[in-house]
Amino acid sequence: MNRNKSNRDLLKKLQRISKHYCLQEGGSHGPDHSERVFRTAMAIGRSMKARLDILAPSALLHDIGRNQESRSRGTLCHADRGAEMAEPILRDLGYPEDDILSICHCIRAHRFRSATNPETPEAKILFDADKLDSIGAIGIGRAFLFAGQIGSRLHNPDLDPADTTSYSTEDTAYREFQVKMSRVKGRMLTPIGRRLARRRHEFMELFFDELNREIYDNELNGNS
DSSP states (O other): OOHHHHHHHHHHHHHHHHHHHHHHHOGGGSHHHHHHHHHHHHHHHHHHTOOHHHHHHHHHHTTTTHHHHHHTTTSSOHHHHHHHHHHHHHHHTTOOHHHHHHHHHHHHHOSTTOSSOOOSHHHHHHHHHHHHTTSHHHHHHHHHHHHHHTTOOSOOTTSOGGGOOTTSTTOOHHHHIIIIIHHHGGGOOSHHHHHHHHHHHHHHHHHHHHHHHHHHSOGGGTOO
């Protein structure tokens, strides 16, 4: 069989598997998120001459454990669970054992709050690609979408995030900005990721400043 055709067929199988699991979660972690992460990871990977055959399955399967984390209300780590789920999938698709270990490491290490540090170039690229999708205009949209999924408030800048919990009515987009999104810029692991994160971070600061102004500055009374 033509190798290019074989690679295309394998990619289509991975995309179908990814879509199946991500549709179970939907919303901010639906199939569109994994596809964006895949495209970003592959672009960075080409620039850095990384192994695209490791990056592609890592990106497409990185969130297949997300629905199990949601059902556990955050007590289960989707990165660890996703790596466990990916192993037999990759074996069934014919991946060599060494590549399975590399891909599962990428999946296990992609989470912002993961206890596993990204050790390989491919793991660092996936980490950055996933984080880039959590900030900027896309990140803000996803944060509000997630807040809507769990029935959270629109905005709660008056609360200390230390006094709130994830998956609660106070798990707002602004809380996500405070506890995670605002810190992403300083956590990026690749030169391209750092450059893109700086620009997206600046936009987020402008957005939340404007949101606070519109809600609390009482423009109608001329205090703007």
